[in-house]
Amino acid sequence: MRPVIADPFITLEQQAHAVRVGMWAFLASEVLLFAGLFSLMTGQAIHFPHGFAEGARHANGAIGFSNTMLLLCGSYFAARAHRTVKQGASHRAGVLLSMASFVALGFVVLKAIEYAEHIHEGMVPGGRGVFFTTHPTPGLASYVSLYWIATGLHAVHVTAGAIVLGVMSFHCFRRRISSSNAHIVEAGALYWHVVDVIWVFLWPFFYLFREVG
């Protein structure tokens, strides 16, 4: 299938460049959205180091580590799919994008299991309930609220990423995406890499800082 050159572009290369730059502008806005949250998290963690360390000790370390590995592997599959489709191997790129999409779904399932554990334990935003009366560490409620907001927002992005990767995979299998319009896969993969980079910083913040220096 021949790729369509949309108005006002004259060449496919020009269109691809516009897609690339537009995607980067969008990703910059996404990063700044999370940067606001990171800024808040850093400020609260400096004020309440013991509360944040206590919160991190209640996070499920095994799920956090598994999810990190899953996202990194997903990034690899997306990057490899982009290089593969550039070489014209649409079907193989479709397989790689499907793998990236399944990995994203795996992340969401593990995150849902972890959220269920937290709800069962009473570790929910608001700072009220048995969990907070048995753990009266100052700042713990702040950690819990920020944990749910930041990881929840990230999980929404992962879900969107899984859908985007899945749709691109479908189009690769149908050979609607090939070497001439590989920039479509590039744009989707870029989004996925940013979602990965955000988790790379969320993970140590909410799971690894378990002691106060």
Add this chain to the structure above:
Amino acid sequence: MNIRRGQSWEAYSLEIAIALLLAFAALSFGVSHVSLGAWGIPVALGIAAFKASIIGYEFMELSTASNTVRLAAIGCLGFVFLLLGFMSLDVATR
């Protein structure tokens, strides 16, 4: 011969990158179980920054990107550092 070596290195650059990323993620997890005192947070953030730069350089292809794309990436990082820097300065000087 040298060109062939260069080509084979480039062909497997993504595999080398993912191997490094997984190794450093495992290192982060391992280090979090060791008592490093005040060094725990800088070490974990340093490893995270290193992983992010591998993703940016290799997976996001910033190494071969156009100047416009590089400008967008650098501008974004600049604003992030500005935000975090002034926030930290505010908290530290209260």
